[in-house]
Amino acid sequence: MDARRRLCLVAAVLLAAAAAAEGYNITKILGEHPEYSQFNKLLTQTRLAADINKRRTITVLVVANGDMGALAAGRTLQTIRHILQMHVLVDYYGAKKLHQLAHGVTASSSMFQESGAAPGMSGYVNITQHRGGHVTFTAEDASDSASPVSFVKSVKEIPYDLSVLQISKVLSSPEAEAPVAAPAPVNITELLSKKYCKSFAGLLAADADAFSTVNATKDNGLTLFCPVDAAVASFMPKYKNLTAKAKTAILLYHAVPDYYSLQLLTSNSGKVSTLATSSVAKKDYSFDVSKDGETAALDTKVITASVTATVKDDDPLAVYAVSKFLQPKELFKVAKDLAPAPAPEGPKKKSSKKKPSAASSPSDDDDDSAADSPDDDSGSDVDAADKAGAAPPMLARWVTAAAATVAALALAT
Numbered sequence: 489m490d491a492r493r494r495l496c497l498v499a500a501v502l503l504a505a506a507a508a509a510e511g512y513n514i515t516k517i518l519g520e521h522p523e524y525s526q527f528n529k530l531l532t533q534t535r536l537a538a539d540i541n542k543r544r545t546i547t548v549l550v551v552a553n554g555d556m557g558a559l560a561a562g563r564t565l566q567t568i569r570h571i572l573q574m575h576v577l578v579d580y581y582g583a584k585k586l587h588q589l590a591h592g593v594t595a596s597s598s599m600f601q602e603s604g605a606a607p608g609m610s611g612y613v614n615i616t617q618h619r620g621g622h623v624t625f626t627a628e629d630a631s632d633s634a635s636p637v638s639f640v641k642s643v644k645e646i647p648y649d650l651s652v653l654q655i656s657k658v659l660s661s662p663e664a665e666a667p668v669a670a671p672a673p674v675n676i677t678e679l680l681s682k683k684y685c686k687s688f689a690g691l692l693a694a695d696a697d698a699f700s701t702v703n704a705t706k707d708n709g710l711t712l713f714c715p716v717d718a719a720v721a722s723f724m725p726k727y728k729n730l731t732a733k734a735k736t737a738i739l740l741y742h743a744v745p746d747y748y749s750l751q752l753l754t755s756n757s758g759k760v761s762t763l764a765t766s767s768v769a770k771k772d773y774s775f776d777v778s779k780d781g782e783t784a785a786l787d788t789k790v791i792t793a794s795v796t797a798t799v800k801d802d803d804p805l806a807v808y809a810v811s812k813f814l815q816p817k818e819l820f821k822v823a824k825d826l827a828p829a830p831a832p833e834g835p836k837k838k839s840s841k842k843k844p845s846a847a848s849s850p851s852d853d854d855d856d857s858a859a860d861s862p863d864d865d866s867g868s869d870v871d872a873a874d875k876a877g878a879a880p881p882m883l884a885r886w887v888t889a890a891a892a893t894v895a896a897l898a899l900a901t
């Protein structure tokens with residue numbers, strides 16, 4: 489394939505990624521309205537804000553500070569999360585649609601229903617249009633004595649992705665309000681040691697920096713990919729060769745600071761950032777996730793690993809066993825020339841505002857030994873990829889140029 493055609497493909501991939509990456513940030517949207525600050529703060533504390541940002545075609549029913557009642561009083565974050573999930577409808581209702589309901593009534597599923605924690609139909613919200621245009625919202629399991637909750641006004645509408653509507657008070661739902669205990673503290677070392685990943689647990693426990701970073705993130709949304717014992721054993725010679733700094737980075741490279749169920753992981757294919765991304769300045773340390781049959785494939789450009797088992801999947805923490813030690817392109821040479829691949833869908837979340845990745849290579853390379861020896865022995869900031877050949881920096885420049893073009897076009901319209 490000639491260079492021009494490749495450039496076109498790269499540009500097409502970037503455009504697709506840029507379009508998909510155009511997300512919103514509910515925290516920022518509500519931040520412009522101080523009257524919803526309490527609701528906004530709870531969305532962040534319960535990590536629901538991140539879930540909302542990942543979604544499209546949803547409606548958030550917000551409540552003003554003065555109407556919050558005792559929503560948060562004496563409740564665990566897990567219970568508050570259920571209540572707030574009830575306020576996120578998984579369909580788009582702009583003010584216009586609200587007033588044009590067929591037969592004047594509809595039942596909408598909420599994120600509480602989707603969470604699987606809602607028994608029966610209790611995670612549904614009835615929307616009713618009354619005579620005179622008055623619209624009310626009622627949780628399906630609300631008691632008959634619960635007073636109606638009214639639509640107040642439209643706060644923000646991004647058709648048909650996100651609608652934010654103010655309602656008169658918190659929806660009453662006995663099921664969502666049912667107390668949920670805070671989860672028992674998780675001992676990461678113990679968890680990993682029990683299944684598949686004893687060796688990786690040992691490496692992590694031995695690295696104080698990496699361990700404390702992972703440990704501090706586990707309650708705020710974390711997906712950890714632990715290489716199975718055999719994968720660690722075969723990688724050990726290379727691992728031992730790394731500097732202390734690079735060891736910490738490669739361990740953190742296995743941790744994604746967000747919760748992904750396997751279903752989310754495979755349906756939300758795209759680039760993910762890791763704890764190494766945030767820990768090592770000016771380094772990308774991301775990898776691509778894609779669906780691979782029933783499981784997920786992780787492509788670092790150096791190796792492709794697949795998820796072989798679920799060690800734990802309990803929001804906010806997911807741990808998956810993977811077939812190989814993940815080798816970042818920042819520390820190891822990329823496996824082969826970058827061949828254009830089908831456009832990976834950009835991750836449907838805000839984190840993708842970072843430099844978009846170049847086209848990923850087809851990921852059938854199973855040869856672990858194809859990777860070179862570590863190139864970062866000195867622990868210096870020299871990018872291994874820069875030394876590895878002209879292709880990656882070249883692509884990086886195209887990426888930057890194409891991104892600038894996209895930005896310019898966006899400004900021009």
Ligand SMILES: *[C@@H]1O[C@H](CO)[C@@H](O)[C@H](O)[C@H]1NC(C)=O
Nearest residue numbers: 513514515516519541838839
């Ligand atoms: C969303 O906006 C808030 C407030 O402006 C900011 O602190 C946060 O980092 C943003 N989140 C993302 C994922 O960009």
Ligand SMILES: *[C@@H]1O[C@H](CO)[C@@H](O)[C@H](O)[C@H]1NC(C)=O
Nearest residue numbers: 593595614626627628629630
């Ligand atoms: C919700 O609407 C359905 C019909 O659309 C009705 O059967 C049900 O009783 C309503 N529930 C509440 C709590 O209003």
Ligand SMILES: *[C@@H]1O[C@H](CO)[C@@H](O)[C@H](O)[C@H]1NC(C)=O
Nearest residue numbers: 674675676677678679681693
């Ligand atoms: C976690 O488990 C490991 C292995 O079972 C143990 O050595 C360690 O003391 C535990 N840590 C805490 C904080 O309980």
Ligand SMILES: *[C@@H]1O[C@H](CO)[C@@H](O)[C@H](O)[C@H]1NC(C)=O
Nearest residue numbers: 673674699700703704706707
């Ligand atoms: C890990 O985090 C927990 C809190 O979730 C804390 O109690 C524990 O001391 C931490 N362990 C280490 C070794 O830092």
Ligand SMILES: *[C@@H]1O[C@H](CO)[C@@H](O)[C@H](O)[C@H]1NC(C)=O
Nearest residue numbers: 725726727729860861862865
């Ligand atoms: C370790 O590093 C040395 C010196 O850079 C190199 O010669 C050797 O091949 C490396 N070993 C492995 C297993 O990568």
